[in-house]
Amino acid sequence: MPILEVENLSVSFKQYKRGLIQETSNVISSLNVSIEKGEILAVVGASGSGKSLLAHAILGILPENARMGGVIKYAGEKLTPLRQSELRGTEIALIPQSVNFLDPLMRVGAQVRTSAKKGDKAAAQKEVFERYHLKSNVEHMYPFQLSGGMARRTLLSTAMVSGASVIIADEPTPGLDPVVIAEALQSFREFADKGCAVMLITHDIESALTIADKIAVFYAGTTVEIAPVENFQGNGEALRHPYTKALWRALPQNDFIPIQGTSPHPSHLPQGCLFAPRCEMSSADCRNTRPDMRTLRNGMVRCIHAT
Numbered sequence: 299m300p301i302l303e304v305e306n307l308s309v310s311f312k313q314y315k316r317g318l319i320q321e322t323s324n325v326i327s328s329l330n331v332s333i334e335k336g337e338i339l340a341v342v343g344a345s346g347s348g349k350s351l352l353a354h355a356i357l358g359i360l361p362e363n364a365r366m367g368g369v370i371k372y373a374g375e376k377l378t379p380l381r382q383s384e385l386r387g388t389e390i391a392l393i394p395q396s397v398n399f400l401d402p403l404m405r406v407g408a409q410v411r412t413s414a415k416k417g418d419k420a421a422a423q424k425e426v427f428e429r430y431h432l433k434s435n436v437e438h439m440y441p442f443q444l445s446g447g448m449a450r451r452t453l454l455s456t457a458m459v460s461g462a463s464v465i466i467a468d469e470p471t472p473g474l475d476p477v478v479i480a481e482a483l484q485s486f487r488e489f490a491d492k493g494c495a496v497m498l499i500t501h502d503i504e505s506a507l508t509i510a511d512k513i514a515v516f517y518a519g520t521t522v523e524i525a526p527v528e529n530f531q532g533n534g535e536a537l538r539h540p541y542t543k544a545l546w547r548a549l550p551q552n553d554f555i556p557i558q559g560t561s562p563h564p565s566h567l568p569q570g571c572l573f574a575p576r577c578e579m580s581s582a583d584c585r586n587t588r589p590d591m592r593t594l595r596n597g598m599v600r601c602i603h604a605t
């Protein structure tokens with residue numbers, strides 16, 4: 299049984315455009331992902347594709363004006379807002395994308411110690427600071443005294459001492475030096491190997507491939523492919539979706555050819571396949587009907603042409 303399951307998630311926002319004219323943005327639609335114990339799932343996709351909102355939906359911290367549909371399950375149990383608030387920070391820890399999640403009025407050592415739920419909290423904080431190369435005087439600092447990289451390392455520390463079973467890491471590594479990135483990725487791997495699970499949200503496909511077990515590819519608010527990490531090799535012939543193949547080929551060490559066009563705006567999604575306007579394989583069927591996610595080989599794909 300997966301430790302975390304997201305079924306048919308949708309998130310939309312109603313916004314006033316001009317005067318009383320409302321516009322609905324469907325930022326996430328029919329999204330399915332699951333993570334097993336011991337697994338790292340990397341979530342990759344362009345900016346604005348809904349990755350952070352997925353993380354916030356799981357934790358129950360979507361903005362007030364968001365409407366959510368679908369089901370989120372933890373260890374088989376369907377989550378309610380109350381249950382989400384109980385699990386937040388205890389069973390499910392978030393490493394947020396924004397360092398503004400740190401409490402500006404609390405010294406960072408104390409913030410990390412309050413996140414530790416059992417054992418010797420002071421020892422846990424010191425150990426994790428050492429691991430991420432934060433000097434001992436840093437624990438007495440306030441968030442405004444930290445550099446961007448130090449703030450990120452503090453957020454990593456907070457999740458690592460929490461004792462949670464699932465970590466959702468939303469772009470945890472930008473601005474960190476390569477040694478700390480490697481350390482952070484290594485600690486995610488160790489965390490998963492203990493029987494926990496990690497959802498690693500990132501732009502950095504290459505780093506993700508070094509530690510993840512499977513990759514979920516996001517496009518315009520939904521998953522277009524879920525592939526085991528081994529499929530990312532060669533010319534991408536083992537990959538299923540045209541967008542995943544194009545992402546893979548766009549990497550500098552591959553063909554370095556950018557994908558033509560741009561992602562659709564959430565308030566003006568195409569009627570059929572969300573990728574159809576940019577896809578070389580698109581047919582009339584693709585433009586008319588939104589394809590379902592289907593199992594293909596040992597992965598999943600949302601494309602009628604994929605073989």
Ligand SMILES: Nc1ncnc2c1ncn2[C@@H]1O[C@H](COP(=O)(O)OP(=O)(O)OP(=O)(O)O)[C@@H](O)[C@H]1O
Nearest residue numbers: 311325344345346347348349350351352361395564
């Ligand atoms: N409070 C909000 N009100 C209206 N729209 C929002 C709100 N928050 C996010 N969105 C929209 O939802 C979409 C997805 O946002 P999200 O932050 O999940 O993207 P992302 O994939 O995490 O991007 P990035 O890689 O840049 O972090 C974007 O189009 C964004 O403009």
Ligand SMILES: [Mg+2]
Nearest residue numbers: 349350351395
């Ligand atoms: Mg984000």
